[in-house]
Amino acid sequence: MDAGPLSxxxxxxxxxxxxxxxxxxxxxxxxxxxxICLAVYYLLPWLRWDRGPNAPGQALLIDMExxxxxxxxxxxxxxxxxxLTGLLVLGAVTLFLVTSILGRVWCGYACPQTVWTDxxxxxxxxxxxxxxARMKRDQGPTTLLTVGLKTAKHGVWLLIAAATGGAWVxxxxxxxxxxxxxxxxxxxxxxxxxxxxxTATTYLLAGWAREQxxxxxxxxxxxxxxxxxxxxxAVTYRAWRGEERGKHKQGDSxxxxxxxxxxxxxxxxxxxxxxxxxxxxxxxINCGLCIDACxxxxxxxxxxxxxxxxxxxxxxxARAQGKEAPYRLIRPRTIIYALVLLIASAAMLAALLLRPxxxxxxxxxxxxxxxxxxxxxxxxxxxxxxxNKMRGENALRLTLEGLPxxxxxxxxxxxxxxxxxxxxxxxxVATFQIHVRAERGVLHGKExxxxxxxxxxxxxxxxxxxxxxxxxxx
Amino acid sequence: MPTKIEKxxxxxxxxxxxxxxxxxxxxxxxxxxxxxTFYVTxxxxxxxxxxxxxxxxxxxxxxxxxxxxxxxxxxRSIEVAQAQQAPMVSRIRTATLEQIRADGALxxxxxxxxxxxxxxxxxxxxxxxxxxxxxxPNLADDDWLWGGAPDAISGTIRHGVxxxxxxxxxxxxxxxxxxxxxxxxxxxxxxxxxxSLSGAKHNEAAAKRGEPIYAEQCVACHGEKGIGNPELGxxxxxxxxxxxxxxxxxxxxxISNSRAGMMPAWAxxxxxxxxxxxxxxxxxxxxxx
Numbered sequence: 001m002d003a004g005p006l007s008x009x010x011x012x013x014x015x016x017x018x019x020x021x022x023x024x025x026x027x028x029x030x031x032x033x034x035x036i037c038l039a040v041y042y043l044l045p046w047l048r049w050d051r052g053p054n055a056p057g058q059a060l061l062i063d064m065e066x067x068x069x070x071x072x073x074x075x076x077x078x079x080x081x082x083x084l085t086g087l088l089v090l091g092a093v094t095l096f097l098v099t100s101i102l103g104r105v106w107c108g109y110a111c112p113q114t115v116w117t118d119x120x121x122x123x124x125x126x127x128x129x130x131x132x133a134r135m136k137r138d139q140g141p142t143t144l145l146t147v148g149l150k151t152a153k154h155g156v157w158l159l160i161a162a163a164t165g166g167a168w169v170x171x172x173x174x175x176x177x178x179x180x181x182x183x184x185x186x187x188x189x190x191x192x193x194x195x196x197x198x199t200a201t202t203y204l205l206a207g208w209a210r211e212q213x214x215x216x217x218x219x220x221x222x223x224x225x226x227x228x229x230x231x232x233x234a235v236t237y238r239a240w241r242g243e244e245r246g247k248h249k250q251g252d253s254x255x256x257x258x259x260x261x262x263x264x265x266x267x268x269x270x271x272x273x274x275x276x277x278x279x280x281x282x283x284x285i286n287c288g289l290c291i292d293a294c295x296x297x298x299x300x301x302x303x304x305x306x307x308x309x310x311x312x313x314x315x316x317x318a319r320a321q322g323k324e325a326p327y328r329l330i331r332p333r334t335i336i337y338a339l340v341l342l343i344a345s346a347a348m349l350a351a352l353l354l355r356p357x358x359x360x361x362x363x364x365x366x367x368x369x370x371x372x373x374x375x376x377x378x379x380x381x382x383x384x385x386x387x388n389k390m391r392g393e394n395a396l397r398l399t400l401e402g403l404p405x406x407x408x409x410x411x412x413x414x415x416x417x418x419x420x421x422x423x424x425x426x427x428x429v430a431t432f433q434i435h436v437r438a439e440r441g442v443l444h445g446k447e448x449x450x451x452x453x454x455x456x457x458x459x460x461x462x463x464x465x466x467x468x469x470x471x472x473x474x
Numbered sequence: 475m476p477t478k479i480e481k482x483x484x485x486x487x488x489x490x491x492x493x494x495x496x497x498x499x500x501x502x503x504x505x506x507x508x509x510x511t512f513y514v515t516x517x518x519x520x521x522x523x524x525x526x527x528x529x530x531x532x533x534x535x536x537x538x539x540x541x542x543x544x545x546x547x548x549x550r551s552i553e554v555a556q557a558q559q560a561p562m563v564s565r566i567r568t569a570t571l572e573q574i575r576a577d578g579a580l581x582x583x584x585x586x587x588x589x590x591x592x593x594x595x596x597x598x599x600x601x602x603x604x605x606x607x608x609x610x611p612n613l614a615d616d617d618w619l620w621g622g623a624p625d626a627i628s629g630t631i632r633h634g635v636x637x638x639x640x641x642x643x644x645x646x647x648x649x650x651x652x653x654x655x656x657x658x659x660x661x662x663x664x665x666x667x668x669x670s671l672s673g674a675k676h677n678e679a680a681a682k683r684g685e686p687i688y689a690e691q692c693v694a695c696h697g698e699k700g701i702g703n704p705e706l707g708x709x710x711x712x713x714x715x716x717x718x719x720x721x722x723x724x725x726x727x728x729i730s731n732s733r734a735g736m737m738p739a740w741a742x743x744x745x746x747x748x749x750x751x752x753x754x755x756x757x758x759x760x761x762x763x
Contacts, residue, residue: 368605371614371760374713379615379760412758435760 016138017211017273019121020131020265024292033109034118042163045170049073052391054426062172068427077389080355086348093344097337099227101329103234103310107220108287113213116164116206117271120157127153131268157207158199165198211272215283222282227337230313231328235286237266237277237308240320245277248301259303266290266308276308358394358424359387360454360463370470377437378471381411384432386454386463388424395457396422398434402450403469406438436469446473559583566747571624574754581754588755591748595740596756604759609718609735614759617715621704622763628753634739635707642739645707650691651730660687665725668692671700671712674720 047059049072056063061070069076069084076083095106107114128134128149137146169178169191181187182195205213214221228234242260260277267275269290272283276290294308318325365381373379388394400408400418409415411433424430436450447468454463480489482500492499503509522528526538556563562583566574574580593602600606604613611619620630620643633639650656656664667684669676688696697703700711709717718724718733740749756762 365603367601367603368612368614371612372715373615374617374710374715376714381614381760411760412762 014212015273017271018131018134018268019271019273019289020268020293021125022269022289022293022296024289024295026288026292030109030118030287030289034115037110037112037115038119042167045167045175051075055391056174058174060171061174064172074352075389077387083348083352086344086351090341090344090348093337093341096227097334097341099224100229100232100331100333100337102286103228103232104221104224104284104286107214107285111285113205113218114271114285114287116160116202117210119160120206120210121271123156123160124153127156154207157203161199161202161206162195164202165195165200168198169194211283211285214272214285227333229331229333230317231331233310233312234280235276235284235288235291235308236280236311236313236316238306238311238316238319239277239279240316242277242307254303259298259301259307261297261301263297265293265297269293280313356463357389358396358454358456358462359389360452360465361385361387362452362465362467364467364470370472372472373437376440378440378443378469379435379437380469382434382436382452382467384422384434384452386422386424386430386432388426388428388430391426393426394424396424396462397455398422399453399455400436400450401453402448403436403438404442406436406442406469409435409437411435438469438471440471443469443471446471563587563747566750571628571750571754574750584751584754585758587748588751588753588758591744591752592755595744596752599737604756609733611717611735612715613756614761615715616761616763617710617713618704618761618763619709619717620707622757622761624753624757624762626704627756627762628749630737631744631749631752631756632739632741635737636734637737637739639739639741643707645695646734647695647732648691649730649732652732656687656691656729660684661726661729664688664692664729665722668700668711668725668729669720669722672714672720674714676722 044060045058048057049059049070050057051070056070058070059072063069067078098105124134128137137149140146166179166182169182172194173191178187178191182191209217237260241258243258245258245260245262248254248257248261264275266277267273267290269292270276271287271289272285274281274283276284288310291306291308291310295305298305298307312325312327315325315327361384363383363385365383369380371379371381384398386394386396398408398420400406403418406418407415408418408420410420415435415437420434422430422432438448442448447470450467450469452465452467453461456462480491480498481487482489482498485500488501489498490501523536524538525540526542527535528538529536562580565580566584566587569577569580574584592600592604596604599610600613601610606612606614616622618626620626620635630643633641633643635643648655650664651658651661663680663684664687665684666676666680667682667688670678670681695703695706695708696711697708702708702710702712714720716724717735718728740752744752
C-alpha cells in the first residue's frame with residue numbers, strides 16, 4: 001500500500017512513427033494534391049495582375065502598410081474586412097459539408113500540416129531509406145553515416161521550411177522586390193522576423209511534431225464528430241470480412257477464417273501510427289494509405305480487394321448482416337450544409353457586388369453646435385469624408401436638400417449655392433471641412449433634417465447621407 | 475510540528491499532523507518550480523529596490539543607483555518631439571500668414587498646432603471650437619470686437635484686452651448709470667433704441683425718445699445705426715449677436731454699469747510660432763475676415 005499516486009506517469013511517451021512507403025490510387029491522389037497545394041502556395045504571389053499605374057501589379061497582395069488587400073480584380077479596404085470573414089465562413093461551411101459526406105478528407109489530403117508532413121516524410125525516406133532501414137539505424141549505434149544522413153535530412157528540411165516562411169512574406173509584399181531585398185539583406189526586420197517564425201514553425205511542426213499536431217493540438221478532430229453521421233464515408237476496416245484474422249500460408253483453406261492475414265501492412269504505412277483494425281479513432285486522418293497497403297496484400301493472397309475501404313457505418317452494419325445498403329448522399333445534414341453554403345455564398349456575392357465605389361461620411365461639428373451670424377443667418381459646420389475607391393480622379397458634386405436658400409462652402413470660403421464641386425483623389429479618403437449657412441426662417445425647431453448627396457460627373461447619385469442642421473430653435 | 479512524520483495509509487503522502495474528527499490533512503507542498511520562481515521574483519524585486527527609485531522617505535525618496543527619473547524621461551520625450559517639429563516650427567516662424575496658408579502641409583501643421591494651443595490656453599474661456607459663452611466672445615461667428623482679419627486677431631492675442639501689456643486693447647465705456655451721467659428713464663429709452671437697431675422687440679415710442687440720447691452719448695464709438703467700430707473695440711449693435719445678452723434688461727445693465735471683459739496678453743507667454751498658429755486656427759473657425 002506504499003505505492004504513491006503517481007506510480008505511472010501522466011504523460012505517455014510518444015511512440016515514434018516510421019511510416020513505410022506505399023503505392024496505390026490513394027497515394028497517387030495524395031501526391032497530386034500535395035503537388036497542387038504546394039504549387040499554389042509557392043507560385044500564387046508571383047502571378048501578376050495589371051491594375052494600371054499607381055497600383056500594385058500583384059494578383060494576390062495584402063498590403064498592411066497601405067491598408068489594402070488585392071485579390072485579382074477585387075480590392076478591399078480595411079473596413080471591408082468582413083468579406084474576408086465571409087470567406088472564412090464559406091471555408092468552414094464547405095469543410096462541414098465535405099466532412100459530412102467524405103469524412104475527414106481535409107485532414108488526410110489538403111491540410112497544410114498533412115501536406116508539409118508528407119513532403120518532409122518523402123525527404124526523410126529519400127535520404128534515410130524506408131521504414132525498416134530507419135528503424136534499424138535509430139536502434140543501432142550512432143555512426144558517422146547516421147550523423148551524416150541526419151544532418152542532410154535536417155538541412156533539407158530547414159531549406160524547405162525557409163522556403164515556406166519566405167513564400168509567406170511574398171503575400172504581404174511585392175514578390176520580386178522583396179525577394180531581391182531578402183537576399184541582399186535590405187529587407188525590413190519584420191520581413192526577416194516572419195520568415196524566421198514560419199521557418200521555425202514549419203520545421204518543428206512538419207519535421208518533429210507531425211501527427212502529434214493532429215492528435216493533441218488541432219481542435220478539428222475533437223468536434224468533427226458533430227459533422228459526421230453513420231452515412232459519412234470513413235476509412236473502415238471491414239471486421240465482418242477480416243476476422244478471425246491470422247497468418248495464412250499459401251495453399252491453406254480460407255474457410256472458417258477472415259481475410260485479414262495480420263501482416264500489419266496497414267499499421268506500417270499509417271502516418272499517425274494507429275491500427276485501423278481497432279475501429280474508427282480520433283487519430284485517423286482519413287488519408288486512405290492503409291487501403292492501398294491492404295489492397296496490395298489482398299492481391300498477393302488473391303482475396304477480394306477493399307478489406308479496408310472508404311465506407312459508411314450504416315453500410316457496413318448492413319453488409320455484416322448480408323444485406324445491401326444503398327449509399328445515402330442526400331440527408332438532412334448535407335441538405336442543411338449545402339443550403340447554408342448556398343445562402344452564405346449568395347450573401348457574400350451580393351455584398352461584394354453591391355459595395356459602393358464611393359462613400360460619403362458626414363460628421364457634424366459638435367462645438368459649437370451652430371453659430372449665429374451678424375445678418376441673422378445660422379451656420380453649421382460638417383466634416384465630410386469621401387472615400388474614393390476608384391483608380392481615377394473623381395470629380396464630384398455635393399448637393400444639399402432640406403434647407404431652401406442655404407449655401408455650402410469649404411471652410412474659409414464664401415458659398416453661393418446649395419452645391420459644391422469637390423475633387424476626390426484616386427484610392428484615398430478626402431476630408432473636407434464645410435460650412436452650411438441658412439436663413440433662420442427655414443429651420444424647423446432646433447434640429448432640421450437635411451440630406452447631403454454626392455453626384456458624379458454624369459449626374460448619377462453615388463452616395464448620400466442624412467444628418468441634421470442645428471439652430472437656436474423658437 | 476509533529477514529533478513523528480506520519481504517512482497516510484491510502485495515498486502514502488505525509489500528513490501535517492493536523493487532525494479533525496479523524497480526518498487528517500495531507501502535506502502537499504507547492505511544486506518546487508513554483509517556489510523557486512517565487513524566490514526569483516523576490517530577488518528581482520530587491521534588485522529593483524536598489525537600482526530604481528523605490529522607498530518613500532519623509533521629504534524625499536531613495537533615488538536608486540541608476541539615477542532613473544520619470545520626469546527626465548518625459549522631458550527627454552518632449553525634447554525629441556520638439557526636435558521633430560523644429561523644421562516646421564522654424565518655417566512657421568519666418569513665413570508670413572499668407573505663405574503658411576498657401577502651403578498645404580505647413581497649413582495643416584499650423585492648424586493642428588493652433589488647435590492644441592487653443593485647447594490648452596484659450597478654451598477655458600472661449601470654449602472648444604471657439605463657441606464662446608456670455609462675456610467670452612464667440613470666435614466662430616463673423617462679429618468681431620477688435621477685427622477679424624489675421625493681423626487684428628494676432629494683435630489681440632499678443633496684447634490682450636485690458637491686460638497689463640502696454641499695447642493692450644483698451645476702451646473704457648462710461649458707466650452711464652453708476653456715474654449718474656444719464657437718468658434711469660434715459661437709459662431705458664436708449665436701450666429701446668439700441669434694441670430697435672437689430673430689429674429686436676422694443677417699445678417704439680421709447681426708441682424714438684432714445685434716438686437723440688444715442689446720437690449724443692453713444693454714436694461716437696458705436697457708430698451711426700450701431701454699425702460698431704473694430705478700431706475702438708466698440709461692438710456692433712445692429713446684429714443679433716450679443717456678448718452680454720440681447721434682452722432689454724441686459725442692455726440696460728450694459729449701459730448703466732458698462733462692461734469690461736479682460737483677456738491676458740499672450741506675447742511672452744506663447745512663442746511667436748504658436749501665436750501664428752493660433753491666429754490661423756482662430757481665423758479658420760469660420761468668421762475670419
